[in-house]
Amino acid sequence: MEYFVFYGLATVAVTAALVVVLMNRAIYSALALIVCFGAVAGLFFQLGAQFVAAVQIILYAGAIMVLFLFVIMLLDPQSEKFSPDQLKQVPFLALPCAAFLAFVLVQMTFQWSAGTSAPSVVQTSGSLQMDGNTESLARLLFRDYLLPFEITSILILSAVLGAVVLTRRPE
Template sequence: MEWLVFVPLAAMALVTAVLVIILRNPVYCALSLVGTFFALSGIYLLLQAQFVAVVQVIVYAGAIMVLFLFVVMLLDLGHELPAWLQRDRPRLLIGAGAVAILLLELVIPVGSWTARAPHGPQTSEVVGAAGNTQLVGRLLFTEFLVPFEITSIILLIAIIGAMVLARR
């Protein structure tokens, strides 16, 4: 049954992701990216990660995309890309061929792979018992405390970096 939901969502994620790359108008690219984010958040829902799904929509599709669109429009990039950035057919074909080969290399072994991988610790029962948001919160402050703290340092570095580079 899951397949009925998963396949359309995965297809939507892939198609919109490709559109982000091949569309010529930056505004359309940004809007396609919103489509990708929505499809991904649907997949997160399928995995019973409701909290991540909602955060994905609020943070990525909401805040970050609005920021992208602001920049695109403020810098007046909303028209077609200049000629030197436009597609160069032979190179595009070579690139697409290389990607196809790499993709096949990924898909063939994975396809022949019988699912013997173990479950991670967060099964549906565990998540159902604790509640999704509570579980994320608890993990952040116990098991993933150190990664969580490192992330705060990364954000601090990003702020310093933005300030240093933007200051006159």
């Protein structure tokens, strides 16, 4: 059952990601990206990160993708096809990508699957048990990571100001 859920969600995520890359219209890419985010949120849920899964749906699939769809509708892009000279670069692209993927997969297969699993349970002072996900997450975020959390608000404020200043029409 667990494997069934994992491989189902993984297939949906990879297929949606391929659709994002290969579609000519930006609107189809955006819709496929929402599906991909939903599948990854399911994986988060399976991994015991319920709060992050909910935030993924609300923030990513909700807020950010609505922003994307808004801009796509606003600008109404014409379909941009892959030009022929663009497709000639595919081998140069495929080689490093395949090399990277093969390296990662081989590394994981041989180094971790053989004998002792590398990610053994490491308990440090800052670690918390996984039970009560949201509660322990909040405790960690508002105690140990309070300063980064506050700095994040400055980041968002400056991003909002930047967006407003950038899109303002010159008088």
